[in-house]
Amino acid sequence: MGVFTFVLKESGGDWTAKQLNGDLEASAETTYELQRKLVQAAYVFDSSGGVHSSFSPITAHSAVFQVIIGGGSGGGFIGGGAAAAPAASGGSGSAAEAPPAEEKKEEKEESDDDMGFSLFD
Helix, strand or coil: CEEEEEEEEEECCEEEEEECCCCCEEEECCHHHHHHHHHHHHHHHCCCCCEEEEEEEEECCEEEEEEEECCCCCCCCCCCHHHHHHHHCCCCCCCCCCCCCCCCCCCCCCCHHHHCCCCCC
16 A cells, blocks of 8 residues: 655646655646646556545645555545554554443424424414
8 A cells, every 4th residue: 555645836827746755746737637647656656456535725825635545445445543553553552442432312303382383373
């Protein structure tokens, strides 16, 4: 699985992207074109599975774009920082701890009496 993170900046009407930890770079007139170029460049570098991408604007002239190649199979990518932390630390601590259960709140259905009128009056 490959994760490619890019910092995008707009200057003079053109968008440029540089990989955060690597040598991949690209430029284009629009963010859409730039995203397509970055996905293709990342896929050439690592073609081990499906492609997921995420575009996050930071300001009107900057953004972060992430390309994830590989990951989950069939059902998509499932994970997160908190879920991966115990596995990454070598299993220290209690990995079998369950998160606290959420309380379920019952919603009461309002009747016509509560509104002060009825449809059939």
